[in-house]
C-alpha cells in the first residue's frame with residue numbers, strides 16, 4: 001500500500017510517500033480502507049522526533065481516519081464489513097489501509113462526509129477524556145480553553161456549549177476570536193492584544209470565575225490559569241506549547257482546593273480508549289448525527305502532500321481541522 005512515513009526526524013520535507021506492506025487485522029481489530037486522515041499537532045511533534053512512538057504502535061504517523069471496514073480479525077463480527085466508520089488509530093493513519101482495535105471505531109455520523117468524519121476522533125476523544133473525565137465539567141459551569149481555533153479548541157467550544165456550559169477562549173487574532181464567538185464562545189480574548197486574565201475577570205466581574213481550564217499552552221500560562229480558578233476548580237494539562245516548566249504559588253491550590261491534572265491519549269490501553277468511545281457514542285454522537293455540532297474543516301490536501309498539510313499546521317493560520325484525502 002501507499003503510505004506517508006517520516007524518513008528521519010526533521011521538517012515537513014521528511015514526510016515522504018513509501019510503498020509498505022498492507023497491515024492485517026489482529027485479534028479484536030478491523031482493517032479500514034482509508035478515505036481521509038486527520039492531521040494533528042502530535043503528528044508534527046512525532047515528525048520532529050519529539051513524540052516517541054509507543055512500542056506496540058505503527059511507526060507511521062496518523063492518529064485518526066475515516067473509511068470503510070473491509071476485513072475483521074478474530075473475535076470481531078463480520079457484520080462490520082462494509083460499514084463506514086471513523087477511528088482513533090495508534091498511528092498509521094497516513095496510509096491507504098490501517099488496522100485498528102474495534103473498540104476505537106465509531107460509525108460515521110449521519111450526513112458527515114469522510115473528510116469531515118476523519119477530523120473527529122483525536123479531538124473528541126481528547127476533549128471527552130479531559131474536559132468531562134478529568135475536568136468533570138458540569139452544566140452551567142465555566143470552561144476556559146486556550147487555542148480556540150485549534151482542532152481541540154473548536155471541539156471543546158462546541159461540546160461544552162452543547163452541554164450547557166459557559167465558554168471562555170483565547171486565540172491569536174481578531175478574526176480567530178470572531179470565529180470562536182460564532183461557534184458559541186461567550187468570551188474570546190485575542191491574547192496578543194489583551195491579557196486574558198484581566199479580560200476574563202472583567203467579563204464576569206469576579207477574580208475567580210472559571211471552573212475548568214483545558215490548557216495546551218503550559219509555561220507561564222499555568223499560574224495565570226490557576227489565578228482564575230474558583231473554589232474546587234480543575235486545571236487539565238493536555239500539552240505545553242510554551243514549555244513544561246513554570247513557577248506556582250501553591251497557596252492558590254491549598255486555599256481554593258484546586259485540582260491539577262492532565263493526560264495524554266496515545267499511551268492509554270485499548271480498553272480505556274474503548275471506554276472513551278462508548279461515552280462519546282452515548283452522549284456526543286446524537287449531537288453529531290443531528291448536526292447540532294457542525295464540522296470545521298480548514299483545508300484538505302492529497303495524501304502525498306502531507307508535508308504541505310504540516311506546513312499549514314505549523315503556520316498556525318488554520319481554523320479547525322486539516323485533512324488528508326487518500
Ligand SMILES: NC(=O)c1ccc[n+]([C@@H]2O[C@H](COP(=O)([O-])OP(=O)(O)OC[C@H]3O[C@@H](n4cnc5c(N)ncnc54)[C@H](OP(=O)(O)O)[C@@H]3O)[C@@H](O)[C@H]2O)c1
Nearest residue numbers: 040041126147150151152171172216238239263264265316
Ligand atoms: N494530551 C492529549 O491527549 C492531546 C491530544 C491531542 C492533542 N493534544 C495537544 O493539544 C494541542 C492542540 O492540538 P491540535 O491538533 O488541535 O493543534 P492545532 O490545531 O495546531 O492547535 C494549536 C493551537 O495552539 C495555538 N498556539 C500555538 N503556539 C502557541 C503558543 N506558543 N502560545 C499560545 N498558543 C499557541 C495556535 O493558535 P493561535 O494562533 O491562536 O495562537 C494553534 O491554533 C497540541 O499542543 C497537541 O499536542 C494533546
